[in-house]
Amino acid sequence: MKGGFRVCPTTSLRVHRQADGLIKAHAVVATVSLLIGGITGLLVLLTRWQAVHLLDAALFYRVLTIHGMSMLIFFIIFFEMAVLYFAGPVLLNSRVPAPRLGWSMFWLMLLGTVMVEWTMWTGRADVLFTSYVPLKAHPLFYLGVILFAVGTLITVAIFFGSLVVAKREGTYEGSVPLVTYGAVAAAIIAVITLLHGAAIYIPTFLWSIGIGSVDPQVYRMVWWGLGHSSQQINVAAMVAVWYLLGALTVGSVVINEKISRTAFVLYILFISMASAHHLLVDPGMGPTWKVVNTSYFMYMAVFASMIHGFTVPAGIEVGQRVRGLTKGLFEWLRRAPWGDPGFSALVFSVIIFGFVGGITGVTFGTEQINIIAHNTLRIPGHFHATVVAGTALAFMGATYYVLPLIFRKKVAFWSLAKIQPYLFAAGMLIFSVAMTFAGTFGVPRRHWDMSFSQALFDVQFSPAANLLVTVMALGGLIAALGGAIYILVTVWSVFLGQPMEGDAAYVDARSS
Amino acid sequence: MHTGVESPRGVWWKPAHKAEKVWVVLAFAWCMVLFAMMPLWHWKGGQNPSGIRARVEPEAYRARTEEFIASYQVGEEENGIPIVEPPPGSDIYLMGQMWLWTPSLRLQKDTEYTLHLSSVDVNHGFSLYPFNINFQVVPGYDYGLRVTPTEAGDFRIVCNEFCGVGHHVMVGRIEVIDPAAAAAVEGGKPLTLSAPARGEEGDR
Numbered sequence: 001m002k003g004g005f006r007v008c009p010t011t012s013l014r015v016h017r018q019a020d021g022l023i024k025a026h027a028v029v030a031t032v033s034l035l036i037g038g039i040t041g042l043l044v045l046l047t048r049w050q051a052v053h054l055l056d057a058a059l060f061y062r063v064l065t066i067h068g069m070s071m072l073i074f075f076i077i078f079f080e081m082a083v084l085y086f087a088g089p090v091l092l093n094s095r096v097p098a099p100r101l102g103w104s105m106f107w108l109m110l111l112g113t114v115m116v117e118w119t120m121w122t123g124r125a126d127v128l129f130t131s132y133v134p135l136k137a138h139p140l141f142y143l144g145v146i147l148f149a150v151g152t153l154i155t156v157a158i159f160f161g162s163l164v165v166a167k168r169e170g171t172y173e174g175s176v177p178l179v180t181y182g183a184v185a186a187a188i189i190a191v192i193t194l195l196h197g198a199a200i201y202i203p204t205f206l207w208s209i210g211i212g213s214v215d216p217q218v219y220r221m222v223w224w225g226l227g228h229s230s231q232q233i234n235v236a237a238m239v240a241v242w243y244l245l246g247a248l249t250v251g252s253v254v255i256n257e258k259i260s261r262t263a264f265v266l267y268i269l270f271i272s273m274a275s276a277h278h279l280l281v282d283p284g285m286g287p288t289w290k291v292v293n294t295s296y297f298m299y300m301a302v303f304a305s306m307i308h309g310f311t312v313p314a315g316i317e318v319g320q321r322v323r324g325l326t327k328g329l330f331e332w333l334r335r336a337p338w339g340d341p342g343f344s345a346l347v348f349s350v351i352i353f354g355f356v357g358g359i360t361g362v363t364f365g366t367e368q369i370n371i372i373a374h375n376t377l378r379i380p381g382h383f384h385a386t387v388v389a390g391t392a393l394a395f396m397g398a399t400y401y402v403l404p405l406i407f408r409k410k411v412a413f414w415s416l417a418k419i420q421p422y423l424f425a426a427g428m429l430i431f432s433v434a435m436t437f438a439g440t441f442g443v444p445r446r447h448w449d450m451s452f453s454q455a456l457f458d459v460q461f462s463p464a465a466n467l468l469v470t471v472m473a474l475g476g477l478i479a480a481l482g483g484a485i486y487i488l489v490t491v492w493s494v495f496l497g498q499p500m501e502g503d504a505a506y507v508d509a510r511s512s
Numbered sequence: 513m514h515t516g517v518e519s520p521r522g523v524w525w526k527p528a529h530k531a532e533k534v535w536v537v538l539a540f541a542w543c544m545v546l547f548a549m550m551p552l553w554h555w556k557g558g559q560n561p562s563g564i565r566a567r568v569e570p571e572a573y574r575a576r577t578e579e580f581i582a583s584y585q586v587g588e589e590e591n592g593i594p595i596v597e598p599p600p601g602s603d604i605y606l607m608g609q610m611w612l613w614t615p616s617l618r619l620q621k622d623t624e625y626t627l628h629l630s631s632v633d634v635n636h637g638f639s640l641y642p643f644n645i646n647f648q649v650v651p652g653y654d655y656g657l658r659v660t661p662t663e664a665g666d667f668r669i670v671c672n673e674f675c676g677v678g679h680h681v682m683v684g685r686i687e688v689i690d691p692a693a694a695a696a697v698e699g700g701k702p703l704t705l706s707a708p709a710r711g712e713e714g715d716r
Contacts, residue, residue: 011517058677091517128674132635134651135676174521182516216635217650243516253513256532257524280561282648283629283655287562291550299543306539310532315516322513362546367561368553374646375637375672442644444637444672448680452670455683456591456612459641459668 001099004506008405014171015406017506018099019089023082023406025106027399030078031490033113034392037070038483045480049473050451050466057448061128064446066120068129072230072387073145074113077152079395080186080237081109084159086406087183087240092176094166102158109151115144128446130227133204133219142205149201153194156187178254178261179247182240185264190233192272196225217284228275231383234391235305236267238353241394242312242346248401249343250336252312252319260311266304273297280370287367294365302362309354312346341417345397348425353390356432357382375446377469378439381432388479389428396486397421403490409497417489424482430475434468441465561647564656570632573654577605581615589616589685603628603656606669606684608636608649610676613669613684621664621690629655636682637673646672664690 005014040063046054047063055063089096096102119125124138131137163184166172176184200214200222207214243260246252254260276293279285320332337343360382364373373379403411411417443450443465450469452459514520528536554560568576580596580603587595597618598604607614608631619625629638629649636649647655669684 057680061674061677061679126677130674132673135634135674172519174519175524177519178516215652217653220635220648220650247515247517251515254516254520256526256528257520258526259528259532259536279648281646283563283565283650283653286565287554287560290562291554294550299547302546303539303543306543307536310535310539314532318513319515366550366553368557368559371559371561371646372644374648375639376644376646440644442639442641442646442670444639444670446674446679447672452680452683455681456593457668457683457685459670459683462642 001103002506003095003099004508005093005095006504006506009500009502009504010405013090014093016089016095018096018102019085020406022096022099022102022106023085023090023402025103026078026082026085027402027406028494029106029110029113030075030082031487033070033074033078034483035487036117037067037075038480038487040064040067040070042476042480043067045473045476047448048450048469050449050469052473053449058123058126060448061446062120062123062126065126065128066117069116069120071392072129073148074116076234076387076391076395077148077230078109080190080233081106081152081155082402083237083241083395083398084156084183084187086402087180087244088159088162089166090406091180092162092166093171094162094169096158097161097165098158102155105151105154105158107151109148109155112144112146112148112151115140115147119144130223131204132223133207133214133216136208139205139208142201142208146198146201146205149194149197153191156190156194159183159187175257178257179240179244181261182236182243182264185268186233186236186240188268189229189236189271193226193229193233196222196229200226217282220282221279221284224275224278225272228278229272231387232267232271232274232301234387235271236264238349238391238394239264239305239308239312241398242308242350243315245342245346245394245397245401246312246316246319249340249346250316250319251323252315253322255311255314255318259307263304263307263311266300266307269300270297270304271301274301274365277365277370280365280367281374290367294367298362298365302358305354305358309350309358312350339418340400341421342397342400344418345393345400345421345425348421349390349394349397352385352393352425352429352432356429356436357386357390360436361386372442373439375444376439377435377443377445377472380445381434381436381439384428384435385432389425389432393421393424393428396424399486399490403493403497404500407494407497408500408503409493410500411489412492412497413485413489416485420482420485420489422482423485424479427475427477427479427482431472431479432475434472434475438465438468438472441468443469561657563658564626564654566654566656567652568630568654570630570651573605573630574607574632576628577607577614580605585615586618593685595687598625601625606638607632608638608671608675608682609633611671611678611682613671613682616685616687618687618689619661621661621688624658624660627657627659629657634675635673636671636675639670639672640686641668641670643667648673661686661688664688664693 119138119141125141127135325332586597594615596615600623631651638647667686671682
């Protein structure tokens with residue numbers, strides 16, 4: 001397998017040929033998954049919008065399953081594997097250890113993805129993202145998830161390997177950069193998550209082919225160790241990308257390594273217990289278990305997010321002031337590069353993640369509030385603010401730097417790219433806030449017909465709930481436009497875009 | 513000064529700036545307030561999700577519900593679902609199955625009952641409309657909640673956990689009558705909504 005390094009003319013980093021290739025491959029699959037998830041998301045939206053009510057019930061639940069898996073698993077995790085190859089080998093000027101294994105694992109993840117997508121599209125897995133037993137999918141659905149998880153786990157191991165290799169070969173001085181440190185936190189949480197995934201999907205796969213049984217409550221408990229913890233990979237990776245975007249867009253400063261790194265450690269230690277808040281109104285667990293896991297442990301992770309919510313903007317401010325923007329209180333903010341989609345995406349990601357996603361999430365983690373929020377639209381309202389307006393938007397911002405730095409292509413349609421984060425953030429903000437408020441009326445999530453036209457008894461939600469769902473749909477359409485622009489810009493840039501100038505060839509380390 | 517993509521050299525375990533210290537202390541204090549509120553609310557609050565928890569085989573739960581229906585049935589809905597009026601203070605059994613809630617319940621205002629929830633097939637979600645009170649209904653587990661209806665009216669149980677392709681038709685009914693003013697409810701007056709039903713703590 002070909003090796004060699006090029007020196008990036010922009011950042012002076014030594015980039016390994018295999019790191020380039022692996023990042024590109026993972027990013028391309030992530031974008032395809034985003035496209036699938038986006039189209040299915042739009043179909044879900046146009047069905048829940050009662051005035052349109054596009055799909056029939058069976059197709060709605062199928063498309064909702066595809067939307068959940070494509071976005072929350074395939075798009076996010078493929079992108080995160082690209083982040084790991086960037087934060088490890090690239091930022092540490094190092095080679096990719098075991099590149100052949102890396103490529104095999106990429107293909108294994110892709111095989112798992114194709115298996116899962118196939119079972120879903122052909123109607124063999126209408127079980128939604130959570131696939132709660134005893135709802136049963138085709139065995140290949142579970143097997144596909146298992147293969148995907150194995151591929152991910154070994155890719156994470158390669159990332160850990162790259163840290164060892166870089167240290168041993170002395171490719172950097174001092175400690176690893178903060179972004180790499182954050183990626184390590186994400187990778188450790190990924191290991192915890194994937195072990196939960198193995199613990200539940202292997203018995204479920206066996207059950208689906210007729211071996212053994214799976215208790216529905218145990219499934220819910222262990223599955224959420226996967227289902228929510230995977231969102232914590234997103235949080236840690238997103239915060240790492242916040243620091244990355246801060247550095248790339250305005251040269252933001254790490255104001256204190258100790259504080260920021262300790263906050264990442266808090267994520268590793270405490271964030272997985274937060275999964276328990278999914279079970280607050282479940283019959284299987286007692287109050288002590290519920291209170292301990294969702295209060296003490298979760299709030300330590302909340303504490304970590306509040307620290308990053310301070311240090312990221314503070315780092316931007318200090319970075320801007322160092323560059324001479326010192327007039328008054330807000331010159332640093334006023335004269336920030338608002339036309340740089342990387343910067344605007346960073347700012348909106350921090351704000352919407354914290355103020356909408358974070359606050360709603362913390363409140364739902366209380367027993368009493370969970371009673372009035374569980375399985376209503378408040379829940380997807382919350383996680384669209386965290387994982388879409390937060391994580392996905394941060395990743396979109398990072399893409400505008402991955403295109404020139406890794407793909408070595410100029411960003412196409414720059415004027416569209418400039419407004420993309422604004423459209424996407426505004427749309428997702430309207431969408432998730434309206435969705436959350438619609439949920440306060442008790443409008444159920446994952447439901448085909450809130451007019452209950454075929455139900456056994458009539459149910460008539462307040463007109464306000466219907467209005468909010470309409471507002472949600474309009475917000476969703478704006479966000480979908482932003483998402484479409486993102487895909488247009490990235491696909492066009494990668495396949496038809498202008499190459500960057502001043503490219504250095506890969507040079508084998510031995511001959512240099 | 514360095515950015516997040518540069519390696520810090522030497523010892524980076526340094527005291528934080530005052531502004532950052534203040535923020536960390538404030539954030540930590542706030543998290544401790546949240547931490548204290550959680551058990552406090554559980555202890556002092558009147559509406560908690562903890563109930564009587566027990567394992568139950570789905571078929572045993574079905575038999576229990578059928579016995580409950582046979583004992584207290586007073587009528588039948590147009591769609592064939594039995595209407596049951598249990599005596600005050602008794603154990604009520606509500607059974608979720610694809611895609612029905614059985615039976616319909618007729619309860620008395622200001623009377624305590626123990627409401628048992630379980631499923632005989634897949635997960636279902638108990639969502640009391642229009643009060644918006646939600647519990648997970650898991651097959652194999654009996655979730656017993658102490659409830660006291662505080663408002664007379666005609667209520668619905670919406671299933672809010674995906675349970676297959678007929679999920680959206682799964683709606684049940686709870687009617688709460690005020691023994692003092694039962695006639696007015698029979699006339700179908702609109703609902704007045706105020707306090708939610710109370711589920712009290714009790715972990716036996």
